[in-house]
Amino acid sequence: MHLGLFLLGTGSHVAGWRYPGAVDSFQDMAALRRIAETAERGRFDMIFMGDNLYADPAAHPSYTLRLEPLTMLSALAASTTHIGLGATVATTYSDPFTVARAFASLDHISGGRAAWNAVTGASPAAAPNFGKLHPNHAERYAIAREFLQVVKGLWDCWADDAVVADRATGLYIDPARVRALDHEGPHFKVKGPVNIGRSPQGQPVVLQAGGSEPGHALAAATADVVFSVVQDFDEARAQYSSLKARLPALGRRPEDVTVLPGVMPVVGRTDREAYEKLAVLQGFVDGDNARQLLSDRFGVDMSGYDLDGPIPDIPLPDTYHSFASVMLNKAKREGMTLRDIYNLTAAARGHWVLCGSAERVADTLEQWFTNGAADGFNVMPPWFHEGFDDFVDLVVPLLQKRGLFRQEYAGTTLRENLGLPRPQRG
Numbered sequence: 156m157h158l159g160l161f162l163l164g165t166g167s168h169v170a171g172w173r174y175p176g177a178v179d180s181f182q183d184m185a186a187l188r189r190i191a192e193t194a195e196r197g198r199f200d201m202i203f204m205g206d207n208l209y210a211d212p213a214a215h216p217s218y219t220l221r222l223e224p225l226t227m228l229s230a231l232a233a234s235t236t237h238i239g240l241g242a243t244v245a246t247t248y249s250d251p252f253t254v255a256r257a258f259a260s261l262d263h264i265s266g267g268r269a270a271w272n273a274v275t276g277a278s279p280a281a282a283p284n285f286g287k288l289h290p291n292h293a294e295r296y297a298i299a300r301e302f303l304q305v306v307k308g309l310w311d312c313w314a315d316d317a318v319v320a321d322r323a324t325g326l327y328i329d330p331a332r333v334r335a336l337d338h339e340g341p342h343f344k345v346k347g348p349v350n351i352g353r354s355p356q357g358q359p360v361v362l363q364a365g366g367s368e369p370g371h372a373l374a375a376a377t378a379d380v381v382f383s384v385v386q387d388f389d390e391a392r393a394q395y396s397s398l399k400a401r402l403p404a405l406g407r408r409p410e411d412v413t414v415l416p417g418v419m420p421v422v423g424r425t426d427r428e429a430y431e432k433l434a435v436l437q438g439f440v441d442g443d444n445a446r447q448l449l450s451d452r453f454g455v456d457m458s459g460y461d462l463d464g465p466i467p468d469i470p471l472p473d474t475y476h477s478f479a480s481v482m483l484n485k486a487k488r489e490g491m492t493l494r495d496i497y498n499l500t501a502a503a504r505g506h507w508v509l510c511g512s513a514e515r516v517a518d519t520l521e522q523w524f525t526n527g528a529a530d531g532f533n534v535m536p537p538w539f540h541e542g543f544d545d546f547v548d549l550v551v552p553l554l555q556k557r558g559l560f561r562q563e564y565a566g567t568t569l570r571e572n573l574g575l576p577r578p579q580r581g
């Protein structure tokens with residue numbers, strides 16, 4: 156089983172920072188270092204830090220104020236030794252040459268632990284910060300596809316042994332082992348090569364989290380790790396097998412892509428203790444912040460809807476397909492009201508909430524893992540530090556005792572720990 160930590164400094168729960176003693180800033184480097192140490196002590200595969208490119212003071216606090224992920228992870232690279240370091244950079248608002256250099260650098264800095272979450276960037280709020288118009292969903296994915304092709308091409312410009320550094324002959328670089336890219340496509344024209352040699356992992360790990368059809372297609376073609384949004388076992392298993400089934404036609408094996416559904420675990424020593432913790436968190440949720448989250452996830456203004464009425468008919472938005480379709484399907488299946496769905500969204504922003512004793516949480520993760528619904532999980536602690544310490548100190552030892560999770564890191568690079576091959580230079 157593989158475990159990633161989805162890091163939001165104030166916790167994944169919208170009101171996690173209000174929990175007594177919780178970390179209340181996503182800009183507190185001492186707290187972030189402590190979280191990274193805990194994740195490494197728990198033998199997690201990876202820490203993942205998302206990003207957005209605008210500030211909305213009404214949104215989740217860790218979405219509103221956060222450090223630039225690559226800068227932050229470069230600092231964490233120095234205080235950790237084994238854990239993978241994943242960051243989001245949106246393909247709609249960056250350029251491939253810059254992204255190729257940034258992640259190749261992080262891979263060198265960390266000794267082979269870098270991962271790039273290649274998202275399209277769903278929110279139009281980013282566009283004015285770049286003097287651009289927000290492309291529509293299909294166009295965003297067309298850009299993303301070409302962007303990934305260019306970045307991977309740039310990572311392959313240098314052979315592993317291109318730097319000869321022969322003191323006797325004075326030959327530093329063997330020009331035969333470096334090539335330009337000479338890419339010309341509808342969205343990008345990039346000559347290359349980059350001025351950074353092939354990185355320890357050959358190519359940094361590519362993460363993806365799109366939930367739409369073009370998102371799944373892109374992930375199947377290019378991702379090493381997929382973060383999925385799920386609400387129940389059957390749905391998770393269907394998503395998992397549909398993604399894996401796409402791979403052979405693309406020349407890939409099922410084990411070449413690691414699927415990690417997101418889960419917010421609320422862990423206690425007993426079920427009762429866990430539910431008490433969740434009740435404390437939910438007690439902080441008010442209609443306004445929940446409606447705001449729903450409006451963001453559903454891509455329409457939800458402020459006028461009756462909270463105790465049935466879920467209105469909402470078309471799939473141009474922003475996120477993943478969260479909207481998973482939440483709306485669950486609501487329909489279970490006859491939920493808007494109030495039910497907003498309570499769920501406030502808790503984990505649309506992700507699965509798993510509340511119970513450490514035994515119950517470990518049992519459920521084991522059941523999903525052994526029955527074809529997941530290769531592991533993207534763990535989203537509701538708050539730090541206690542909300543994460545509980546998982547690492549109470550759940551991880553159970554998974555280890557059952558032989559489901561590593562006792563020690565097997566390799567030094569993220570690819571080795573994920574069991575993924577080092578890409579051949581194309």
Ligand SMILES: Cc1cc2nc3c(=O)[nH]c(=O)nc-3n(C[C@H](O)[C@H](O)[C@H](O)COP(=O)(O)O)c2cc1C
Nearest residue numbers: 205206243274276364365366367370382475476477
């Ligand atoms: C675990 C997870 C993490 C994500 N992180 C980010 C992020 O950091 N920044 C972002 O803009 N989108 C993020 N997303 C959103 C998606 O990657 C994707 O862009 C969005 O869902 C819209 O694409 P879709 O319509 O294919 O779902 C994340 C999604 C998931 C499930």
